[in-house]
Amino acid sequence: MQDRPKLTARQQQIFDLVRNAIESTGAPPTRAEIAAELGFKSANAAEEHLQALARKGMLELVGGTSRGIRLKSDALNAVNRARQTNLPIAAFAQLTLPLIGRVAAGAPILAQEHVEQTYNVEPSLFARKPDYLLKVKGMSMRDIGILDGDLLAVQSAKDA
Known part of the structure; x- marks a missing residue:
């Protein structure tokens, strides 16, 4: 466009x-x-x-x-x-999160950790700071609005 x-x-x-x-x-x-x-x-x-x-x-x-x-x-x-407006000061205080792999929405796939890309995101979107992003592969979560290709922000934890 x-x-x-x-x-x-x-x-x-x-x-x-x-x-x-x-x-x-x-x-x-x-x-x-x-x-x-x-x-x-x-x-x-x-x-x-x-x-x-x-x-x-x-x-x-x-x-x-x-x-x-x-x-x-x-x-x-x-x-x-x-x-054509100036960016607010908050735009400079963004998080940079790595996209490290894919997560299955359907049949399980092996999550391989490697940084594919990084994204700047607004910290105020999250109650707790995420550590990385995963890209959704598949459509089994479409009923809750998570679609193939969506990015999920994830916080690391020792136990799932």
Whole structure:
């Protein structure tokens, strides 16, 4: 996506609400939560706006889950470019976590520890500081919103 698509004021409001919910809680809002926040009479109105945002490439709707809303990274980049704001001081106090392997969501796989990549993450997202990340492989946890390719933040422990 080169340029940011034109959004209606309501679509921008919903996009911002979804982005803020993900940033503050780590999860997108439900359609009912969007409807309640914006004063819609039903969750169907929220769904219609979400579908319009999906058609414009701003987000992806994942079926089968009430929180199945994913922001597209190119949409976030376009929004950030459009705002051209300075980073808050907190952005410089991020954690750098290594991605050290994969975790099975289905048939067990051997977790091999080697750093594949590192990610900077906001420390306030976690109650306790994680030590590393694992990438999910498989779809058996989709019912709780954990999908293939998601990253899980893990805190080391001697006993599981």
